[in-house]
Amino acid sequence: MRRTAELLAVLLVASCSAAPGATGDDLEPVTFMAGFVPQANLPFVGAYVAKDLGYFADEGLDVDIQHSAGGGEHLQLLAAGEVDVTTQDAAVLLERRVDPGLPLVSIGLIGQKGQQAFVALADSGIESPADWAGHTVGFKGTPPPDVFAILDAVGIDEADVELVNVGFDPRVLTEGRIDVYPVFKSNEPDTIRGWGFELNIWDAADFGVPTLGLAYVATEEAVSQRPEMLESFMAAAIRGIEYARDNPAEAIDIVMGYVGEDADADHQRFILDTELIDAQSTLTDEHGIGWQTEFQWNELQEFLIRYEAMAIGGEVERAFTTEFLTGELR
Amino acid sequence: MRSRTMAGSILLLTVLAAWEIWVRASGTPVYLVPAPSDVASVLGEDASGLLPAALVTLGEALGGLVLGGSVGLLMAVVVTFWGHLEQGVMSLALLIKSTPIIAVAPILTIWMGFGTGPKVIVTALLTFFPVLINSLEGFRSVDPAIADWFHSIDAPSRQYFTRARWPSARPFLFAALKVAAPLAMIGAVVAEWMGASSGLGRQMWLAYTNLDMPSLFAAVLVLTLLSAAVYRGVVVMERRTVHWA
Numbered sequence: 379m380r381r382t383a384e385l386l387a388v389l390l391v392a393s394c395s396a397a398p399g400a401t402g403d404d405l406e407p408v409t410f411m412a413g414f415v416p417q418a419n420l421p422f423v424g425a426y427v428a429k430d431l432g433y434f435a436d437e438g439l440d441v442d443i444q445h446s447a448g449g450g451e452h453l454q455l456l457a458a459g460e461v462d463v464t465t466q467d468a469a470v471l472l473e474r475r476v477d478p479g480l481p482l483v484s485i486g487l488i489g490q491k492g493q494q495a496f497v498a499l500a501d502s503g504i505e506s507p508a509d510w511a512g513h514t515v516g517f518k519g520t521p522p523p524d525v526f527a528i529l530d531a532v533g534i535d536e537a538d539v540e541l542v543n544v545g546f547d548p549r550v551l552t553e554g555r556i557d558v559y560p561v562f563k564s565n566e567p568d569t570i571r572g573w574g575f576e577l578n579i580w581d582a583a584d585f586g587v588p589t590l591g592l593a594y595v596a597t598e599e600a601v602s603q604r605p606e607m608l609e610s611f612m613a614a615a616i617r618g619i620e621y622a623r624d625n626p627a628e629a630i631d632i633v634m635g636y637v638g639e640d641a642d643a644d645h646q647r648f649i650l651d652t653e654l655i656d657a658q659s660t661l662t663d664e665h666g667i668g669w670q671t672e673f674q675w676n677e678l679q680e681f682l683i684r685y686e687a688m689a690i691g692g693e694v695e696r697a698f699t700t701e702f703l704t705g706e707l708r
Numbered sequence: 709m710r711s712r713t714m715a716g717s718i719l720l721l722t723v724l725a726a727w728e729i730w731v732r733a734s735g736t737p738v739y740l741v742p743a744p745s746d747v748a749s750v751l752g753e754d755a756s757g758l759l760p761a762a763l764v765t766l767g768e769a770l771g772g773l774v775l776g777g778s779v780g781l782l783m784a785v786v787v788t789f790w791g792h793l794e795q796g797v798m799s800l801a802l803l804i805k806s807t808p809i810i811a812v813a814p815i816l817t818i819w820m821g822f823g824t825g826p827k828v829i830v831t832a833l834l835t836f837f838p839v840l841i842n843s844l845e846g847f848r849s850v851d852p853a854i855a856d857w858f859h860s861i862d863a864p865s866r867q868y869f870t871r872a873r874w875p876s877a878r879p880f881l882f883a884a885l886k887v888a889a890p891l892a893m894i895g896a897v898v899a900e901w902m903g904a905s906s907g908l909g910r911q912m913w914l915a916y917t918n919l920d921m922p923s924l925f926a927a928v929l930v931l932t933l934l935s936a937a938v939y940r941g942v943v944v945m946e947r948r949t950v951h952w953a
Contacts, residue, residue: 450916450917450919453919454739454740454919457740458740473918477918478737478738478739478918478920478921479737479739519913519917520914542905543822543904543905543910545814545817545902545903546903547814547817549814549818550817550818550822553818555817555818555821555822
C-alpha cells in the first residue's frame with residue numbers, strides 16, 4: 379500500500395515537472411496544414427520550428443502539421459473544419475472570400491510583399507519590362523494582375539506581348555521556349571542560377587504594385603469561437619519565425635526534417651532568406667512580424683479589381699484581424 | 709429495349725434527385741459538393757465556353773488516338789512478321805507504358821513548345837499499348853482450320869497476313885479501341901491540366917484552383933459525354949466493318 383502511494387507520488391511529481399503548460403492529454407489538439415508541399419516558406423518554417431522546439435507545447439497546443447499538394451484542398455479542408463489553420467496567398471484569400479464565399483480570415487500576414495516576380499535570361503537582351511514588347515511572357519495558369527500592372531507602369535500595350543501559359547517548369551526559359559518567365563521569387567531563381575544561368579528579375583512591388591504574400595489563415599468561425607487557441611498558435615508560430623530569423627542555420631536543420639534529407643539544404647536556405655526579407659516592412663518594424671492593416675488589404679483589393687482578378691470587392695475589414703498578434707487575450 | 713432505356717433514365721433521375729436533396733438538406737457548401745442544379749446552371753450559362761474547349765480536347769484526343777493506335781498496330785505487325793524482335797519491342801513498349809505521364813509531359817513541352825503537339829503525344833503514349841497488345845493477340849488468333857488451309861496451299865506470308873491474320877485481328881483491334889478511346893480523352897485532359905491555353909483540361913484546372921466546383925463538375929460531365937460519344941463511334945465503326953459484331 380505504501381509502495382503504491384510512493385509510486386503515485388513520483389508519477390504526480392513527474393507530471394508536474396514537465397514542460398510549462400501541459401503535456402499529453404492536456405494539450406489542445408490543433409491541425410495546421412501548410413498550403414503547399416514541405417519547404418522553407420516562412421509560415422511553414424514558423425510552424426516547423428514551433429513544433430520541434432516545443433513552442434506550441436509551451437502554449438498548450440498539440441499541433442499536427444499536414445501539407446497540401448497546393449491545389450486549393452487546404453482551403454476546402456479549412457472551411458470544412460478538418461483543418462484549424464492553414465496558409466494562403468493574400469490575393470487568393472480575397473478572391474476566395476468573394477467567390478465561392480469561403481469564410482477566410484488572415485490572422486497574420488507574413489509576406490509583406492507578393493511572392494511572384496518575372497525573370498529573363500541576363501544574356502537575352504531584355505533589360506527591363508520596357509523590352510518585353512515583341513516577346514513572349516509566361517504565366518502560371520492564369521495571367522496574374524501583376525503582369526498587366528507592370529506593363530501599364532512601363533507604358534507597354536498588352537497586345538504588344540504574347541502571353542503564354544507556361545506551367546511550372548522553369549526549363550522552358552533556359553531552353554528558349556519563353557522569353558519572360560514568372561517565378562516564385564524565393565524558389566525558381568535559385569534553381570535556374572544553379573543551372574548556370576544569370577537572370578534579370580522584375581518584382582511588381584518595385585513598380586508600385588501593392589502586392590502581399592503568404593498569410594496564416596483561419597475561418598471566421600474559429601476567430602469567433604476559438605480565439606485563445608488562435609492567439610496561442612500565432613504566438614508560437616511567430617516565435618518560430620523569429621528563431622529562424624536569428625538562427626537560420628539551425629532553422630534549416632529543422633526544415634530538413636520535414637522536406638527530407640535528400641533535399642538541397644542550400645536551396646531551402648535561399649527560400650528562407652528571401653522570405654525573411656519580404657516578411658519585414660516599416661509596419662513589422664513597429665508592430666512585429668505578421669502585422670497587417672486595412673490600408674494594405676484595401677490597396678490589394680482595389681488592385682485586383684482594377685486588373686479584373688476580382689469582379690467585385692468584399693468586406694476587407696473582415697478578411698483580416700490583428701487580434702491574435704497582440705497577446706492581449708492571454 | 710424501350711423499357712430498359714426507361715428504367716435507366718428513372719435510375720439516373722433518382723440518383724440526381726437524391727444528390728440534390730442531400731446537398732440541400734445537409735447544407736453542404738457549394739465549394740465542397742455542388743448540387744446537380746448548380747452544375748446544370750453552369751452548363752446552361754457557360755455553354756459558349758465549354759463547347760470550344762470540348763472541341764479542342766476532342767481534337768487532341770482523336771489525334772493522339774490515331775497516332776497511338778497506328779504506332780501500336782505497326783508494332784504488332786512488326787512483331788508478327790519478325791518474331792525475334794518481340795522481346796525487344798515488348799520491353800520498349802512496357803518501358804513507355806510504365807513511365808509516369810506526369811514526368812514526361814513537361815519534357816515534351818520543352819521539346820515541342822506549348823501547342824497541341826505535346827498533348828497529342830501524351831495521348832498517344834496512353835493509347836498505343838492496348839492497341840499493340842490486342843492487335844498482336846488478334847494476329848495470332850487465326851482459326852486453326854483457316855491457318856491449316858493457307859499452309860496447305862503454301863500461301864505467301866503477305867497473303868496469309870492480309871487474308872487470315874488481319875480479319876482475325878479486327879475484332880481484337882476494335883476491342884482495343886473501345887478501351888483506348890475513353891483513355892484518349894483522359895490523356896488529352898491530363899496533358900492540358902499540366903499547362904494549356906484552351907481545352908477541357910484547362911477549364912477543369914481553372915475551376916479546381918478557383919474552387920469553382922459547379923464548373924469543375926460541368927466540365928467533367930462534358931468530358932464524360934464526349935468519351936461516351938467517341939466510344940459509341942468506335943462501336944458503330946465496328947458494326948460496319950466487322951460483320952458479325
